[in-house]
Amino acid sequence: MSTHTVHTEARQREAPAAAAVQPHAGADAPARAPQQWHRGLTLIATISLFIGTRTAWTQAMLTHPPVAGVISLCYAGILLCGVATLTVRSRRALVRVDAAVLVLAVTLTVCGYWLNHAGGDEAVLTAQAATQIAHGRLVYGQPWPWLFGAAPKPGLTKTMSGGADYTYGYPPLTALLAAPVHAVLHSAAAATAVTTGAFIAGSVTLWLLLPAPWRPAATTVCMGLGILPNYARLGYPAIVALALLVPVVVRWPATGAGGRLGRGGVLRAVCLGAACAAQQLAWFFAPFLLIGLYAVRRGELGARPATAVLARFAGTAALVWAGINAYFAAQDFSPWLHGLLLPLTQKAILHGQGLMGISYYFTDGSSRLDYYSYASLLLLAGLLALTALFPRRLGTAITVLPWLSFYLATRSQDGYFLLMTPLWLAAAATVPASHLARAWQPRVPRVTGRHAKAAVAAAAVVPALLCAGIAAASPPPLRMTLTPRTDDRPHPALTAVTVRAVNTTGTALTPHFASRVGQGASNWWTITSGPATLAPHSTAVYVVRPAGGHRPAPGAHQRMYLIAVTGTPMTISTARIEAPAHRGR
Numbered sequence: 001m002s003t004h005t006v007h008t009e010a011r012q013r014e015a016p017a018a019a020a021v022q023p024h025a026g027a028d029a030p031a032r033a034p035q036q037w038h039r040g041l042t043l044i045a046t047i048s049l050f051i052g053t054r055t056a057w058t059q060a061m062l063t064h065p066p067v068a069g070v071i072s073l074c075y076a077g078i079l080l081c082g083v084a085t086l087t088v089r090s091r092r093a094l095v096r097v098d099a100a101v102l103v104l105a106v107t108l109t110v111c112g113y114w115l116n117h118a119g120g121d122e123a124v125l126t127a128q129a130a131t132q133i134a135h136g137r138l139v140y141g142q143p144w145p146w147l148f149g150a151a152p153k154p155g156l157t158k159t160m161s162g163g164a165d166y167t168y169g170y171p172p173l174t175a176l177l178a179a180p181v182h183a184v185l186h187s188a189a190a191a192t193a194v195t196t197g198a199f200i201a202g203s204v205t206l207w208l209l210l211p212a213p214w215r216p217a218a219t220t221v222c223m224g225l226g227i228l229p230n231y232a233r234l235g236y237p238a239i240v241a242l243a244l245l246v247p248v249v250v251r252w253p254a255t256g257a258g259g260r261l262g263r264g265g266v267l268r269a270v271c272l273g274a275a276c277a278a279q280q281l282a283w284f285f286a287p288f289l290l291i292g293l294y295a296v297r298r299g300e301l302g303a304r305p306a307t308a309v310l311a312r313f314a315g316t317a318a319l320v321w322a323g324i325n326a327y328f329a330a331q332d333f334s335p336w337l338h339g340l341l342l343p344l345t346q347k348a349i350l351h352g353q354g355l356m357g358i359s360y361y362f363t364d365g366s367s368r369l370d371y372y373s374y375a376s377l378l379l380l381a382g383l384l385a386l387t388a389l390f391p392r393r394l395g396t397a398i399t400v401l402p403w404l405s406f407y408l409a410t411r412s413q414d415g416y417f418l419l420m421t422p423l424w425l426a427a428a429a430t431v432p433a434s435h436l437a438r439a440w441q442p443r444v445p446r447v448t449g450r451h452a453k454a455a456v457a458a459a460a461v462v463p464a465l466l467c468a469g470i471a472a473a474s475p476p477p478l479r480m481t482l483t484p485r486t487d488d489r490p491h492p493a494l495t496a497v498t499v500r501a502v503n504t505t506g507t508a509l510t511p512h513f514a515s516r517v518g519q520g521a522s523n524w525w526t527i528t529s530g531p532a533t534l535a536p537h538s539t540a541v542y543v544v545r546p547a548g549g550h551r552p553a554p555g556a557h558q559r560m561y562l563i564a565v566t567g568t569p570m571t572i573s574t575a576r577i578e579a580p581a582h583r584g585r
Contacts, residue, residue, distance in 0.1 A: 048224025123235025129175035141335025161567030162512030169342030202243025273320025295391035354412025365476030375467035382460035478573035
């Protein structure tokens with residue numbers, strides 16, 4: 001018998017057994033079985049609900065035991081969802097598990113708001129703005145310093161000119177929404193209720209709009225990680241903008257398809273205009289979206305129809321934005337405009353995790369901090385140009401590109417990077433590269449190969465990097481020698497510092513002093529002796545006292561610094577305050 005015949009007979013004998021083990025090809029169960037990666041995303045979303053839950057439960061047991069009971073029930077729900085995720089056998093059942101996980105996440109978010117709804121400085125300012133609106137008074141250009149004197153004291157944004165920001169510096173939509181709520185909740189809780197409600201609405205909207213297998217990722221990103229609910233409880237107006245941008249981003253290349261906006265396009269335009277009237281971060285996203293839309297529509301329709309569609313879309317968004325702002329602009333135009341531009345013009349003190357940390361945390365300062373701002377603007381312009389040149393490649397990343405410029409800014413805190421992360425997910429799930437394959441790209445002579453495109457990309461970002469390099473490499477304008485004064489009763493305390501400051505620049509400087517331990521600056525110290533302005537290439541002796549007259553002296557292993565900042569030009573100089581030589585005597 002030949003070898004071929006033996007193998008043939010063996011396969012014939014094994015065939016019935018294999019058919020008994022494997023599901024029938026025509027059975028419904030395999031067709032409806034959930035994808036394993038979908039099951040994995042659901043499991044990750046379920047596990048993510050444990051993040052921060054014990055902390056909330058512990059706090060609730062001390063202050064609101066019924067809320068602790070609700071959280072305990074959520075623990076049971078999490079465990080049951082974990083079991084269901086791993087055992088359900090159909091896609092429909094897994095979608096139901098996803099919905100249950102979302103309900104648990106919303107419940108925990110509401111519990112978190114119930115426990116912590118006092119808010120931060122954004123909520124306090126928004127609540128006061130809501131009060132002003134309700135009584136027909138001016139909102140913009142009105143300082144409210146008393147808001148920051150009550151306990152618990154909210155955070156305060158200090159400026160490089162030695163002052164602080166006590167005015168409302170956001171577009172008016174969040175305050176408008178908070179005004180009727182403030183009639184019931186007479187505190188900053190009105191503002192945090194609006195932002196938390198908007199956050200929940202935006203998260204649920206994203207969940208509903210995403211393809212079913214992607215929905216658990218929305219639960220994880222929005223609520224499971226616990227980062228964004230905290231911003232909502234703090235009353236950040238950016239949360240309202242985020243919620244409004246969700247329907248704008250989901251399947252955005254479909255906007256204006258066929259040359260008509262339709263209901264979906266009009267809704268996206270309305271949401272974009274409202275988002276821009278809620279918080280300034282939406283301003284940075286809008287031009288990237290418009291560039292992407294133009295490229296997609298021009299690739300489909302041609303130049304003139306694409307321009308017409310884009311004009312209708314942008315015009316609708318602009319009308320919505322203008323309608324929301326009209327009342328406040330009519331009240332007093334100049335303060336309104338100044339208030340909207342305040343985050344861009346206020347020259348707030350350095351803060352964040354970006355490149356400015358070189359000058360703030362790791363060197364003795366810089367005499368050219370303004371170059372960080374120049375770098376940020378140049379990078380934004382460069383990224384816009386690259387998006388216009390290469391929309392097929394960069395169009396899928398327009399929800400991330402705007403925030404790169406903040407890494408070079410003088411205020412580069414991580415909130416600017418992470419507040420819009422749900423939009424990253426929305427784009428990843430609903431805007432595949434295939435939707436941009438026919439987008440129009442301008443023909444640039446001699447820019448065809450990979451190396452040429454890389455050269456163009458480098459040319460677009462190099463100016464920004466050069467400016468950032470100038471800022472980071474510049475020396476501090478003041479050379480400071482410190483002599484601390486301490487009081488050892490009952491514990492070592494710093495009561496004053498004598499500063500010998502040498503202005504090494506050719507510009508007159510007006511320094512303002514504060515201390516820094518770790519990443520944040522203290523309240524401004526008082527200058528009790530020394531000139532207000534230090535002339536170019538001159539030396540002066542200052543005596544400065546901490547706010548309140550004293551502060552704990554640095555320990556042997558603690559690093560405390562005295563910083564001297566100026567607003568025009570923006571500079572910072574840093575010197576370490578040494579620990580007392582004979583502590584405790």
